[in-house]
Amino acid sequence: MKIVWIILLGLVGLIVLLVLSGYLLPKDHIASVEKDFSSSPESIYKIIRNVREYKDWRSGLKSVELESDTIWMESDSHGNTIRFGIIEERSPNYLKTKILSEDLPFGGGWEFEINPNAPNTKLKITEKGFVTNPLFRVLSKFVFGHDATMKTYLEDLSKRLESAGK
Known part of the structure; x- marks a missing residue:
């Protein structure tokens, strides 16, 4: 029974340490990724701007509902909207x-x-974001990485451009 308490206290201590560390990290962050593509700027822009077709090529994206030409809702495979x-x-x-x-x-x-x-097109994605929850701030910075979603986006876009032959 004593070992269970030691493990439990250790886990609580770890969580407290992570939360305190999160308070020391800045709420705001800037991250960027870039990649060269053999496609034209027009081809890349057209795919990025066509939100309606995101679910056809972005991994982890379950659905896209358009509210207008410039506003939409994304639902992912984890149920987040x-x-x-x-x-x-x-x-x-x-x-x-x-x-x-x-x-x-x-x-x-x-x-x-x-x-x-030349002879390619460079796509640079810059995220200017914030994370309010201190525990999520630590996980976002040190476990997932602020650039993780952008890296996945570039990989998915690359596959989309290859499949479209652009």
């Missing part, structure tokens, strides 16, 4: 999105910069 919006766009080189849901322990947005980089 997030409302997004396009807040700025300059075709075919720039797109800025934002999480519009306000009841989440995180938020922020992505900036897509699409630039010719």
Whole structure:
């Protein structure tokens, strides 16, 4: 019985340590990823801007419901639903999105910069976000990584461009 208490106290201590560490981390973060594609800026922009077809190529995305041409809801395979919006766009080189849901322990947005980089096209995605929950802040920074979703997005986009032959 004594060993059970020691293990239990150790787990509680670990959780307290993680939460305290989370309070020491900044709430806001900036992360970015980039990749060169052999596709044109127009082809890349067209796929990124076509929110309606996200569920056809983005892994982990179960459904997309359009509210308008610039606002939509994404539901993932874990049952999470997030409302997004396009807040700025300059075709075919720039797109800025934002999480519009306000009841989440995180938020922020992505900036897509699409630039010719002969003979390729460079796509840079920058996330400017925040994480309010201190425990989730630690996990986001040290376990998942602030750039994890963007890396997956680039991998999925790469597969989509290959399958489209663009």
